[in-house]
Amino acid sequence: MPDRDLPSLNAMRAFEAAARLGSMSLAAHELHVTHGAVSRQVRTLEEALGQPLFTRQGRGVVLTTTGQQLRELCSAAFGQLRDGWLQLRNAQASAACVLGCSGSVLARWVIPRLERLRHDLPALTLHLAVQEEPVADHLANVDAALLLAAPPWPAGWQVHELAPERIGPVLSPRYPGADRLREQPACALCDEPLLHPASRPQAWPEWARAMGLPAESLRQAQALPHLYFLLEAAAAGLGVAIAPQPLVADDLASGRLLAPWGFCETSARWALVSARRDDARLAALADWLHRELAET
Amino acid sequence: MPDRDLPSLNAMRAFEAAARLGSMSLAAHELHVTHGAVSRQVRTLEEALGQPLFTRQGRGVVLTTTGQQLRELCSAAFGQLRDGWLQLRNAQASAACVLGCSGSVLARWVIPRLERLRHDLPALTLHLAVQEEPVADHLANVDAALLLAAPPWPAGWQVHELAPERIGPVLSPRYPGADRLREQPACALCDEPLLHPASRPQAWPEWARAMGLPAESLRQAQALPHLYFLLEAAAAGLGVAIAPQPLVADDLASGRLLAPWGFCETSARWALVSARRDDARLAALADWLHRELAET
DNA sequence: CGAATACTTGAGTTAAACTCACGCCATGCC
DNA sequence: GGCATGGCGTGAGTTTAACTCAAGTATTCG
Numbered sequence: 001m002p003d004r005d006l007p008s009l010n011a012m013r014a015f016e017a018a019a020r021l022g023s024m025s026l027a028a029h030e031l032h033v034t035h036g037a038v039s040r041q042v043r044t045l046e047e048a049l050g051q052p053l054f055t056r057q058g059r060g061v062v063l064t065t066t067g068q069q070l071r072e073l074c075s076a077a078f079g080q081l082r083d084g085w086l087q088l089r090n091a092q093a094s095a096a097c098v099l100g101c102s103g104s105v106l107a108r109w110v111i112p113r114l115e116r117l118r119h120d121l122p123a124l125t126l127h128l129a130v131q132e133e134p135v136a137d138h139l140a141n142v143d144a145a146l147l148l149a150a151p152p153w154p155a156g157w158q159v160h161e162l163a164p165e166r167i168g169p170v171l172s173p174r175y176p177g178a179d180r181l182r183e184q185p186a187c188a189l190c191d192e193p194l195l196h197p198a199s200r201p202q203a204w205p206e207w208a209r210a211m212g213l214p215a216e217s218l219r220q221a222q223a224l225p226h227l228y229f230l231l232e233a234a235a236a237g238l239g240v241a242i243a244p245q246p247l248v249a250d251d252l253a254s255g256r257l258l259a260p261w262g263f264c265e266t267s268a269r270w271a272l273v274s275a276r277r278d279d280a281r282l283a284a285l286a287d288w289l290h291r292e293l294a295e296t
Numbered sequence: 297m298p299d300r301d302l303p304s305l306n307a308m309r310a311f312e313a314a315a316r317l318g319s320m321s322l323a324a325h326e327l328h329v330t331h332g333a334v335s336r337q338v339r340t341l342e343e344a345l346g347q348p349l350f351t352r353q354g355r356g357v358v359l360t361t362t363g364q365q366l367r368e369l370c371s372a373a374f375g376q377l378r379d380g381w382l383q384l385r386n387a388q389a390s391a392a393c394v395l396g397c398s399g400s401v402l403a404r405w406v407i408p409r410l411e412r413l414r415h416d417l418p419a420l421t422l423h424l425a426v427q428e429e430p431v432a433d434h435l436a437n438v439d440a441a442l443l444l445a446a447p448p449w450p451a452g453w454q455v456h457e458l459a460p461e462r463i464g465p466v467l468s469p470r471y472p473g474a475d476r477l478r479e480q481p482a483c484a485l486c487d488e489p490l491l492h493p494a495s496r497p498q499a500w501p502e503w504a505r506a507m508g509l510p511a512e513s514l515r516q517a518q519a520l521p522h523l524y525f526l527l528e529a530a531a532a533g534l535g536v537a538i539a540p541q542p543l544v545a546d547d548l549a550s551g552r553l554l555a556p557w558g559f560c561e562t563s564a565r566w567a568l569v570s571a572r573r574d575d576a577r578l579a580a581l582a583d584w585l586h587r588e589l590a591e592t
Numbered sequence: 593c594g595a596a597t598a599c600t601t602g603a604g605t606t607a608a609a610c611t612c613a614c615g616c617c618a619t620g621c622c
Numbered sequence: 623g624g625c626a627t628g629g630c631g632t633g634a635g636t637t638t639a640a641c642t643c644a645a646g647t648a649t650t651c652g
Contacts, residue, residue: 006378009305010609025629037610039631049381050576051388058618059629066384073380077373082302084369085345088362092347155647280346306640320599333641335600354649355598 007048012074014041015053019063019071089280093123097281100131100142104227108247110146113292121288124281132199144274144282146289148244150267158277160286162270163293166245167207168263169194173255174237181240182260186211189261193221195239197230203242210264231257246270249296303344308370310337311349315359315367385576389419393577396427396438400523404543406442409588417584420577428495440570440578442585444540446563454573456582458566459589462541463503464559465490469551470533477536478556482507485557489517491537493526499538506560527553542566545592 017027018038028035046052053067063071101110106128117126129142139145139157153159169189171178181188190213196204201223205215221239224230231248234241235256251257270293272286313323314334324331342349349363359367397406402424413422425438435441435453449455465485467474477484486509492500497519501511517535520526527544530537531552547553566589568582 005382006309006374007381008608009309009377012377013302013305023629024631033609034611035630036612036632040609043631046574049385049388050574050579052572052574056630058616059627060618061630066388069384070380073377073384077377077380078302080376081305081308081369081373084366084373085303086301088365088369089345092345092362276348278342278346278348283346304639321597329640330642331599332601332643336640339600352599352648354647355596356649357599 007045008041011041011045011048013078014038015045016071016074016078018042018061019053019067020075022061024061092279093281094125095281096125096127097144097279097285098127098129098142099144099146099285100129100139101146102132102227103130104231104247105146105148106130107228108231108250112250116292117288121284124285126285139273139275142274143276143279144272144285146270146272148268148270151269153271153273156275158274158279158282160272160282160290162272162286162290164265165268165270166263166265167203167242168245168259169207169240169242169261170231170234170248170252170257170259171240172235172237173258175234175239176237178237178258182258186261187213187217189240190217190219192219193239194218195222195224195230195233195241196220197227197242198223198225199227206266207242207264210266211261246293246296303341304337307337307341307344309374310334311341312367312370312374314338314357315349315363316371318357320357388575389577390421391577392421392423393440393575393581394423394425394438395440395442395581396425396435397442398428398523399426400527400543401442401444402426403524404527404546408546412588413584417580420581422581435569435571438570439572439575440568440581442566442568444564444566447565449567449569452571454570454575454578456568456578456586458568458582458586460561461564461566462559462561463499463538464541464555465503465536465538465557466527466530466544466548466553466555467536468531468533469554471530471535472533474533474554478554482557483509483513485536486513486515488515489535490514491518491520491526491529491535492516493523493538494519494521495523502562503538503560506562507557542589542592 014027014031014037017030018024021027021030024038024042025035028038031038042053046054049066049070051066052064053070054061055064099110110128114126117124131142131145148165151161169186171181173179175181177192181192194204201220204218204220208215208218222233224233227243227247230241231243231251233239234243235251245259245263248257248259252259270289272282272289274282310323310327310333313326314320317323317326320334320338321331324334327334338349345362345366347362348360349366350357351360395406406424410422413420427438427441444461447457465482467477469475471477473488477488490500497516500514500516504511504514518529520529523539523543526537527539527547529535530539531547541555541559544553544555548555566585568578568585570578
């Protein structure tokens with residue numbers, strides 16, 4: 001006995017459907033169960049109430065007087081619940097969602113895909129905010145942040161891991177010696193001026209380690225304050241840069257940049273993180289980001 | 297997913313209790329489950345809604361704004377359901393219940409116990425109706441009938457079997473030769489004038505068979521139209537009657553009748569039968585009758 | 593700082609709910 | 623009448639949602 005004063009709510013839902021549709025079988029179909037299940041639930045309810053709700057007459061069922069009263073009661077209560085529930089859901093689903101991410105990611109990946117995002121998730125109203133790392137301090141100002149970082153994640157964050165990070169060297173076809181370099185193995189880069197992001201001095205050594213090259217042999221020539229400038233510099237033919245694959249995917253496709261040695265995974269992850277749990281908008285957004293990152 | 301538009305009702309009930317009491321643990325206690333169970337249900341609900349309902353702060357929980365709205369919604373809906381449900385239950389529980397039974401049973405068993413019944417089941421308003429067998433034709437006029445009959449029961453009846461019937465010979469201490477007879481084995485009755493009920497000529501042979509006596513050896517002297525008259529005749533010392541044990545229990549206790557050879561079971565049963573299913577009043581009445589019959 | 597309190601969470605278990613398959617009954621059609 | 627059809631009831635077996643248990647975390651209080 002769940003409660004002496006209140007019967008099984010699931011049984012009531014089954015009854016309400018059966019009463020509304022005038023048939024156990026139709027109700028069963030609506031609830032995606034078999035007619036036997038509905039039959040049993042209704043029977044349970046009748047036993048709990050102490051009187052029949054339907055009169056069975058061979059083919060079909062008809063509500064008793066008591067059944068009609070209970071039907072009205074259930075319809076009203078469940079209708080109220082559903083309306084209120086949907087209202088609460090929609091209120092938040094339609095609220096704007098502020099997404100923070102670094103300028104580089106924003107400019108080179110998010111913005112080019114905004115139109116597609118609007119098309120795929122029309123219900124989502126997205127606002128964008130530039131947010132350089134460390135993100136932790138700014139997480140309170142946004143609903144979520146799209147970032148590249150390595151686990152473990154700070155406690156209390158809600159994290160949707162989207163994809164492993166893959167980085168690799170890129171250079172412009174206009175770079176002097178580009179034609180020569182692209183034919184050679186990765187170790188040829190030891191002799192080239194390497195551009196690296198100031199925010200991430202470990203990028204080249206990480207890559208070298210993954211490729212089996214001695215990290216010391218690399219010559220980091222020029223640091224640039226943002227990945228965005230780094231890539232612009234590389235595109236301008238100033239040197240060889242290193243970048244996450246999705247950020248250069250468009251340039252690779254257009255031939256503006258080359259990646260002769262491909263990309264390799266690091267320990268970092270693309271992730272959508274937020275301070276608040278249980279935001280359905282973010283779940284949908286994470287799902288979309290996951291698919292979009294996997295596509296390139 | 298039970299339904300896209302309506303979340304788990306059980307989760308809502310758990311949430312409502314937790315919100316009302318301001319504590320998962322207290323809600324768990326109210327619902328007779330562990331606090332872990334409530335925690336999970338609330339979590340399920342939060343995930344379905346896509347936003348948190350409580351803010352957890354170490355010790356204790358507090359409702360979010362959304363949580364407060366959902367709490368009001370749930371309280372209203374569940375309150376409505378409970379009130380309506382109880383009203384439907386009570387409406388029928390307080391309606392008078394018409395019980396039919398034979399005049400003999402009524403006079404010699406039911407009426408002497410009416411006071412006790414009123415005391416044990418104060419909520420039951422009982423009306424009595426005399427109803428001689430066959431009962432089938434009259435079942436429509438009463439809510440239920442108390443009767444003695446053998447299975448199988450007609451289809452469509454709701455039957456509460458109460459106890460096996462036990463019958464045995466009874467005689468008055470004033471009966472000539474009572475003192476002699478009571479010391480002798482049952483076969484001594486072969487020589488006595490036996491009173492039998494017109495409505496049930498098989499009573500004596502049935503008893504004889506159960507006792508291992510040849511049925512033919514019995515001499516049925518006098519038929520009387522009702523068990524009631526039969527027992528009055530026996531009490532007046534006119535002969536030896538045969539009767540169900542409960543109907544003479546009071547007379548045996550007072551010494552007005554003797555049953556020197558005890559009682560033995562027949563294939564018949566005391567039963568409370570009705571045409572309607574699922575009447576909580578009858579379930580309670582059957583339970584009381586069962587206990588009362590077992591007591592003698 | 594340790595004890596106490598309250599929620600969370602992962603693993604394993606249980607009881608409710610479901611499916612399946614068959615039976616029954618009424619209706620309608622040949 | 624005989625037979626097919628549609629709908630409900632029910633017993634047996636199985637699935638699954640919900641639960642318990644136990645360990646973990648965070649906060650408060652003496």
